Amino acid sequence: DAKTTQPPSMDCAEGRAANLPCNHSTISGNEYVYWYRQIHSQGPQYIIHGLKNNETNEMASLIITEDRKSSTLILPHATLRDTAVYYCIVRERAQKLVFGQGTRLTINP
Amino acid sequence: GAVVSQHPSRVICKSGTSVKIECRSLDFQATTMFWYRQFPKQSLMLMATSNEGSKATYEQGVEKDKFLINHASLTLSTLTVTSAHPEDSSFYICSARDLMILATGDNYGYTFGSGTRLTVV
Numbered sequence: 543d544a545k546t547t548q549p550p551s552m553d554c555a556e557g558r559a560a561n562l563p564c565n566h567s568t569i570s571g572n573e574y575v576y577w578y579r580q581i582h583s584q585g586p587q588y589i590i591h592g593l594k595n596n597e598t599n600e601m602a603s604l605i606i607t608e609d610r611k612s613s614t615l616i617l618p619h620a621t622l623r624d625t626a627v628y629y630c631i632v633r634e635r636a637q638k639l640v641f642g643q644g645t646r647l648t649i650n651p
Numbered sequence: 652g653a654v655v656s657q658h659p660s661r662v663i664c665k666s667g668t669s670v671k672i673e674c675r676s677l678d679f680q681a682t683t684m685f686w687y688r689q690f691p692k693q694s695l696m697l698m699a700t701s702n703e704g705s706k707a708t709y710e711q712g713v714e715k716d717k718f719l720i721n722h723a724s725l726t727l728s729t730l731t732v733t734s735a736h737p738e739d740s741s742f743y744i745c746s747a748r749d750l751m752i753l754a755t756g757d758n759y760g761y762t763f764g765s766g767t768r769l770t771v772v
Contacts, residue, residue: 580695586744
């Protein structure tokens with residue numbers, strides 16, 4: 543069973559920041575928070591991951607709360623190509639990936 | 652980054668026939684392969700995990716005699732859907748893991764193929 547809870551869908555205007563929340567209240571100390579996305583009819587694409595600290599890369603930022611029970615993925619300037627299903631996954635580093643239902647993000651022009 | 656080549660991307664087969672899907676890791680050794688299935692508007696469901704040279708471990712409810720997985724080399728894993736039926740029509744996706752890359756902290760230790768759309772008629 544997935545250990546995360548995400549809203550089923552969200553909308554965001556093109557050019558604005560998209561903030562996708564994820565609850566993982568049962569996360570353990572060894573588990574990382576990973577974000578993947580899946581554009582229609584493609585394989586999932588890695589976005590970012592973190593353990594405790596906030597992380598940023600060329601795609602997105604990941605904000606993890608101090609108690610690690612929730613996190614937010616931020617796409618700073620969303621484009622139409624960011625329309626996808628976004629999956630938040632918690633796991634230990636070498637564990638298999640178990641996907642929940644994810645958030646279907648729609649970027650509107 | 653690491654690349655996993657999956658083919659065919661689409662296949663249509665007749666009911667009762669078998670279909671083989673291949674996943675190849677390019678430029679890295681896939682010590683572990685994961686196979687997923689995804690029905691329309693649903694999430695990915697893990698079917699099985701295979702380590703090179705070992706028998707695959709199937710998730711609960713997945714028929715191992717119907718979904719044959721072979722991982723005979725560090726760069727190739729295959730999934731064969733035997734005696735396919737219309738209810739097996741789905742999107743099948745593989746994911747390769749390279750423990751060497753994981754050890755260095757690079758998340759590219761998990762890389763997904765582009766998926767295979769199977770339609771059984």
